Amino acid sequence: MPVATADLASNTPQELNIDMLLRLPAKSVGKCRDAAETITRYGFGYDSSNDDYKIVTLSYDWRVVATESYPAFVDVFSWGIGMWWRIGCFPYVPSSHFGVFLNGFIHWLAYSKVDKECVIIALDTSCKKFKQLSWPDTDHTSHKSGRELVALGGCLGMVVVQSSHRMDVWMMMEYGVGEFWTKFIVTTPENVYAWGSI
Template identity: 45%
Template sequence: MSIFNGANLPQELLINIFSRLPVKSIGQLRCVSNPLNSLLSDEHFLKTHFTNHFQEPEKIILLSNSHIFHTITFNKNCIFINSINFKQTPSDQFVEICGSCNGLVLILNKDGTKVVINPITLDFKIIPNSPLALEPYGSFSMHGFGYDYVNDDYKIVMISRYDHDNEVEPDILDMFMDIYSLKNGSWKRIKSSPYDHAVPEHANGVFVNGALHWLASKKPDYSSVIGAFVLSDEEFVEVPAPSSLDKDKFVFNKLVVLKGCLCMVDNVEGNRVDIWMMKDYGVEESWTKFCVDGIDFYDFLKPLCFMRDDEVVLNVDGEKLMVYNLEEEESRDLEVDGLPDSFESAGTFVESLVSPADPNLFGIEA
């Protein structure tokens, strides 16, 4: 392939070189020539690029109840913030991050519109509303977003139920499940969830190991469980929780992902939380615990990511970001110019070239 002034270089060598560059550099190189654009858009290149960058620090994305979102990048001792004006329709007002996977983020608009976006390339796809969705008035919904490695497809899962305190459909107790396939561009309804999701209302599914995870209550005794919805099988299985937790109460905790591991946040008392990390997925004995103490919060304290091995970034009540040093057991505000005074929702994502607008270029190796 002739790309540079007639010089012939093996394609594998070119892929090896270019796959080590950041996403923005790839975007610039695609404009150099048609052959280079073709190479840098090839599925094999996208997989190689993702693999080479998979271990890089996660970025934070913040929504501040407008059409502007903010991304925060950690680079050694430097912190960079980027504010992005993303107004595609007059009604754009982003209020919730529902999940992220392989560089794509699922964002919920104030009017209920769902958008899947790559925050680096700004490629996006507006998701049509499900024809089976319950009316917003008189119902509750929660979402999840992840990648089906078996069928090479990104999927949005929505669990909905009627609000039994009103008169819309007071006798229907089902937890309806609707799935949207980005590859097929369509919604479908499957059998209802076997669990009661009423307690952790509006909690988003946490994607780990090919499955979306929710804390739920198991019928008929309503004991707490971690329900893992496997995207390839579209079935729930159960993941063991830490054995020391009260099975009647841990449904009130929160699930997050840290360093690719499923974690559970347990508000023990006052301003202390225990964070359990499942280091070997599916193995009950692999749960380990670390504590965050001494931070005042009103509603919730949620770990977002590790800035360094001994420092975790925390979302405190959606009002500020803090850094907690696990070795020194001390906290400090995350100070960066341009950080909004408050935000509606916070999440993390990784840098990638995956585009939600091109279903033929989704494949990422597990």
């Protein structure tokens, strides 16, 4: 039943993810929040090779983001064994509040100070290694707000708000293959910004 369990992880509502974080032991949660200057992003996924749920935090000090060397720390909590471990640092500033779980990876939008552009990073929940995915044919050099990753119909997608009445939805039709990003334009009579977080 790993497939059904993996599907459950990818379809878990954000409220349940937050509820699970709140149920962690106080010592564990404290590890996520070192100081008021620390910004933490979260991800929740399923490791099918170990039949285990993982909570991932990406934490960085917002005061040093403007410098060339900023450590962003990656910590993983194993639900099965009930402990945290740090898997290292990485050269990105995560911009997505919550990661999107799909195909065994947790995905975030992030900014690479090395390349000076926005990227999609993905953490393999089994081997705990990051990879960078290709970006759709849209501006990836600005810290544009109104961009979010989503999982739609088993595909990774990106929603880009273009105006108050229009958004572009990009879908990666074949996972991990950049040429297969397909663009859909959505127009609405209602104000897109009134929807709040995408």
